[in-house]
Amino acid sequence: MASGSPSKYMSTSKEYPLHLHGWLRIHKDGRCERFIGNDIIPTGTDPITGVQSKDVIISHQSNLFVRLYIPKTIVDIPNRKFPTLMYYHGGGFLTESAASSTYHPTLNLITAESNVIAVSVNYRLAPEYHIPVAYEDSWEAIKWVATHVKGNGPESWLNAHADLQNVFFAGDSAGANIAHNMAIRVGLNQVKVVNLKGVIMIHPYFGGREFIGEESKHEQHKAFMNQMWLLANRLGIGLDDPLYNPVMDPCVSAFGCSKILLCVGGRDKLRGRALLYKELMETCGWKGFIELMESKGEGHVFFLSNTSCENARILRKKICNFINSISSKI
Template identity: 45%
Template sequence: MESTRPEIAVDYPPFFRIYRDGSIERLDTETVPPGLDPKTNVESKEIVYSQETGQHIRLYIPQNATSSSSAQKLPLLVYFHGGAFLIGAAASPTYHNYLNSLVSEANVIAVSVDYRRAPEHPIPACFDDSWDALKWVASHHGGNGPEEWLNRYADFDRVYLAGDSAGANIAHHIAIRIGKEKPDGVNLAGIVLAHPYFWGKEPVGDEAKDPGVRARLEQLWRFAHPTTIGGADDPWINPFVGQSLASLGCTRVLVCVAEKDLLRHRGCHYVEELKKSGWGGEVELMEAQGEEHVFHLNKTSCENAVAKLKKVAAFMNPDKKEV
């Protein structure tokens, strides 16, 4: 009897498998509940930010902030997870553990956004969801929002966006939209782009020129955005097409790249193009030697991961000296 299972189009073990019919099989779907993390003393909880889609955020705060009688205002981080727009979740152990560590190190309150993923919800669903999450967060800036942690502890004069890989791509686009629309309640101080998932038809710098490698990456992008007209030069994946980086709605940017990451050259190119765009802010590049894509999520205790964590924490606390 012949198998009725569709033919595999793209196989990325241990992460996902995409079939010729456009369906996806996610191979790692483990999640962990929110709560108090005994290692970092960071508390977390989940809140639905969109009744229409049922999407939620996971909110993190250092326990010492809620136990203090002074109601100290903390910098506010809005974080977007990675996963090629196809996988990943705010509730995954990888992101839950990373946000616990980052919130503890930086002493910030963080919102980790869960967004709808392709191919079930193709581009631009993730960008729409992320913007809706940001607006939900901003609704607390006057102290009258639905979530007390944000009302009492979030400093809306010190808002940061961050993300890794596809999440860094989202952070960039949200920052561009903030710069254009200037929504109430969001004073965007800076963004952190970790190993940003940008691409394009033509290589930049010493980027891989192998047609097979480039075609595979474009194929992956087309699974996330099947109706794309520009392919790898679609403005959602290539930030140098159809938009000006000068409209970025913040004054500080930190771009993190890894030496052995295929996407490294795009991150470096982003820094150079941002400097030439007329944007006028300050951009910094941090490169981890000998490391691969999103290594800091998988090798959390290695020297480079620790250094990156401290760098990002210091970026969100510019008035404090980096140790």
């Protein structure tokens, strides 16, 4: 993009080589200044849901941590074990955290309503830690959870309450991208790491070099999405990297479980990519079933900013039903 070229999404200047409006800007000295996802919500007992949370550092070398959530029902049924939900936050690989006000309230609600043990992964962000760091951190968290399968891992909450025969991955936007790629890695791994039962992909952040569907009507938005990817993955192979464009992944049929819940927003500009993903999974040779849920009239990750709206409640109910219908068959 030429300096000063008009776009409601991004711009460049001598002072700021890249400014993603409302998200971040890169200073000429290389420093990244973020405008969203910087606030930290403390852990504890949520007064609305009764869910308890705490942060656990799983790698002191990288300061990688997860935020754990346990439902109030543990008090009533102390010996029961609950399905384990690993959640990956969104933010384009560039912003947000597992501890921000964007995600903490929603994770409390999902934990309470679905009766799960939630493990929200605070992977490191680009551009300081460019891809593949986010994926490697996410995989490290999966392996850490797996150390609790015999009930003798380092974290007491997981030892006592996590049903690791029923593990689910979930995420929104970039987090859904991570969930997909982690499921591929589970499927390709020769040693069974976790017993993955299902993956919940909410408004996934996928893309590609070529225009598809209605993307040509939203050229500036597509350019913005692609620029985010290129900033996060500056050492990658570009816009048709299989991590970003799963159509280009020869290993996609290795997806490591047989159930996917794919959630899309009716007004989300990434909806077309999600529908293409559904078509891909149905035709690639993967031996599984992908279920589509559409929130009519809703934009990208609407459920995070308006947790009490009817469509957000319906979405969380669908997540609950998906998890518990699969878990109950064990």
